[in-house]
Amino acid sequence: MAAYGNTLGALLLGALLAVFLSGIVSMQVFVYYRLYPNDRFRIKSTVTVVWFLDLVHTIMICIANWLYLILHFGNGVAAQEILWPISVTIALTAVVTFLVHIFFAHRVYSLSKRKLLIAGPISVLALLRVVSAMSCTAEMVHDGTWKKFGEGSAWLFTTGLTISAVLDFVIAIALIVHLQKSKTGWHSMDQIIDSIVLYTVENGLITSIFAVLSLICWVTMKNNLVFLALHFAISKLYANSFLATLNARKTLQQRSQKSSNDANQLPLVFPNGLGRSGRFSTQPVGANPIGSIMQISVEKTVHCVTDAGDGDESPVRLSEEERQDRTMDSTRKR
CATH class of the missing domain: 1.20.1070 (Rhopdopsin 7-helix transmembrane proteins)
Known part of the structure; x- marks a missing residue:
């Protein structure tokens, strides 16, 4: 007792x-x-x-x-x-x-x-x-x-x-x-x-x-x-x-966008034949497709972890996939 x-x-x-x-x-x-x-x-x-x-x-x-x-x-x-x-x-x-x-x-x-x-x-x-x-x-x-x-x-x-x-x-x-x-x-x-x-x-x-x-x-x-x-x-x-x-979504999404912007300012190194000097040349690119792809990937991950993911999200996912495909096609053409 x-x-x-x-x-x-x-x-x-x-x-x-x-x-x-x-x-x-x-x-x-x-x-x-x-x-x-x-x-x-x-x-x-x-x-x-x-x-x-x-x-x-x-x-x-x-x-x-x-x-x-x-x-x-x-x-x-x-x-x-x-x-x-x-x-x-x-x-x-x-x-x-x-x-x-x-x-x-x-x-x-x-x-x-x-x-x-x-x-x-x-x-x-x-x-x-x-x-x-x-x-x-x-x-x-x-x-x-x-x-x-x-x-x-x-x-x-x-x-x-x-x-x-x-x-x-x-x-x-x-x-x-x-x-x-x-x-x-x-x-x-x-x-x-x-x-x-x-x-x-x-x-x-x-x-x-x-x-x-x-x-x-x-x-x-x-x-x-x-x-x-x-x-x-x-x-x-x-x-x-x-x-x-x-x-936490807002903070993670802001960090994702900042990282993507940093990636867009990184130089791309082109191999022999792309530069007139016949040597490797480094050129800054204003819109790095790799940065865009990475941002899409991380933002989708943040979205899956911290937001709802039902059938009504399929148009958004399709749009992101189309953007990714177009970015990759643009990269191949370059």
Whole structure:
């Protein structure tokens, strides 16, 4: 009985961290609405839903802390109970996690040229994760106490956190592999690809670390609430990962255009026969077709990773391919 009451301080610290991260989510949503007012309705609606769920999640955390620390202060029996806001936070975390996992599964689907070999299993695992979390919520409401839940339904919570950590790892690996395949061989452009890889690793690593830490604390210390304090932050980290990916588009596209402009100013070395002197000659070219090709390649990669890629994008892709073909034809003629 005392163990749960003695770790309510950890619950308060977890709540403070969650509120701080929720503030960052709201800031990122504000930045998103300012930078991308013309985004597709599907993406904008997903951002709105994630933001709303995050705010509700934060409210539930605050209510739970009020009940544990203020209303039932010093009540050891109340500390053993699973209060209804706690159950709601588990369900909300599951929904936010599901939306973010599906978002990244779609990125994998786009980068892999619409192959379901990896994106399909990721989607299935994401669905299993949300089902296990919803079942966990139902069992929490039914059992009513942490002790009873730990004895009968602990495997549901363990399964959900395990799937979440595995999904983060699989998504990160899949994105990195496909991004490496998108490299152009042009140093400045490949640096942009490396930046996208870094974003991917950082996003997947942070969420996975918190999921694993919460899982470890749950498995090894079921008689306290330290695991729950860490679990409060998981939903916020997924929301921030999702929004950071969307907001990174502008910076990556600007870097892509800058690299292309630099490439356009590079000299071309023509072999024997192209120069009158019969020697290798270096001539600056105002519009280097290689730079244009590299820019198209990287911008398409940035688009696949950070924007939606449905059937309505086929005209854009066709236009880019036509531009690339025309540039190559122009190069051959020269």
